[in-house]
Amino acid sequence: MVWRLLQDDGVAAAAGLAADEALARRAGENGSPPTLRLYTYRPHAVLVGRFQDVEREVHVEAAEELGVELNRRPTGGGAILMGPDQLGVALTLHGRAGSPPPPGMVPPERARERMERFSDGLRRALASLGIEAAFRGKNDLEVDGRKIAGLGIHRDGSGGLLFHASLLIDLDVALMARVLRTPFVEITDAELDAVARRTTTVRELAGEGLSLADVRAHVARGFAASFDVALELGTLDSDERKEVAALTREKYETRDWVFQRTNVRDSTGTASIETSGGRIDVSVALAGRMIKAVNVRGDFFESEGALADLEGRLRWTPSEKAAVAKTVHRWARAHSTGTVEADPLARAVVSAAQRARGQGAPYGCFVTPGAREDRW
Structure with a gap:
């Protein structure tokens, strides 16, 4: 089986998220092929999880002063900082009830197992770089207890599935601390060190000279091997581009979407x-x-x-x-x-x-x- 591979760099937050959701929707309708999208955001963007409140998770004024874009993912999980050194991973597939599952995919009712199954492509990629990572808890990929990637999942009403991941190739911990709220204390140098010890990056573990292109190639090979498919480099077609543009304008660029509130305190x-x-x-x-x-x-x-x-x-x-x-x-x-x-x-x-x-x-x-x- 052949899946499509998309590669983008420097995307805007709203357009990047709209593309992922649009491709998931179209996959559910059999309007787009299974697609692995490996991309980066322009510096920088904070993306909160689907059910989070922006004001609780983000220092909004600091983010605006620093020119950091704010948006909301369709997938769950926590707030993340994205930019040129964090690789966004989006895999879009059909997942309609009654349809045969994609290659190697577990039954649709077992969401956590499906999340772990999805992480296998990243685990293989990291292993090929000499990094042994494991799926942990609800939605993290960790190395010796330190987070190296966050995962998310979204099922569109069409039956399409979107798997999200953010892989830390590198991380500006100081910037992250300025724009993301900590649950407990004001950030000090000691707390910055503690945050750094609780996360790790591909370059920390595999070498500072590792390029984005190198990591992206390893990730593509990891997913191809994990799902036993061939990846063919492609682009969005005209219908996909129109749908992405409409979803960007009508949803991801609106305050109603970005700043919506949750009842979970x-x-x-x-x-x-x-x-x-x-x-x-x-x-x-x-x-x-x-x-x-x-x-x-x-x-x-x-x-x-x-x-x-x-x-x-x-x-x-x-x-x-x-x-x-x-x-x-x-x-x-x-x-x-x-x-x-x-x-x-x-x-x-x-x-x-x-x-x-x-x-x-x-x-x-x-x-x-x-x-x-x-x-x-």
Whole structure:
């Protein structure tokens, strides 16, 4: 089977996202072939996830002062900074119920497995560069607990599927910190270092001399091998260009789309606990009942890699005690060299989440205020 390969550089935020959605819609209608699009944005753009609020995720004034474009993806996930050093990946396929799935694709009702399946093309590409990455949590590709790519998925009403990824070839952490809001604290040099330790890039791991063209070629080969297809370089046809232009104008360039609001409220909470291994300080940010971000500090002994892995595992985990405890204990079994014990750590995370949920009405708190806490 032959799929189309599109390559674009320096695209505007609205037009880039409109092209992805239009191709997914047309794929569902069998109006466009399966297409792998590998592209970059002009510097720079912040793209929030489908269900996020721009004002909660972005320093809008700072972004406008810096000339950073703002837009909203049709796919879910978190806010990202895109530019010449981040490779956008968009795979558009038919996914209509009753139709045979594309090559190597899992049944449509299993969304998480489908997301992991999609990430295989990127994993193969990174492996060919000597980088061993793994699918983690809800929508990340990580290397030793450090994020190297974010993933998203969207099903169009036509039945078309859009898989999104942003691959970090390089990253301007300082710029990212200026335009994206952090859930917990104002950004300091120490926090910038912490952010840098929780992300990694292709160039950091495979060499600074690696070019965008090199990475793009590896990604194309990775997807071709993963789905057992041939990729043929092509362009948009006239009908596709017209549909992209219309969608850009009527949707992605409108404030109604970019600045729409969600009813899911964010909230934060903190907790501290003294243990035999040292003091644990935890900050938790919730989106509804899900853990959006975690920050763990203290005077215990633990490697930065292990902490990054812990925080990555907890992202998008339900904030209920059982789910947190299960995740923390799995982490503890994988990292046995530090002084942090699993039960106190889980208790601190749950306590911080309780406080966040108490702040974030209407979600309330899952314990009665003043009641005795269940024993672990």
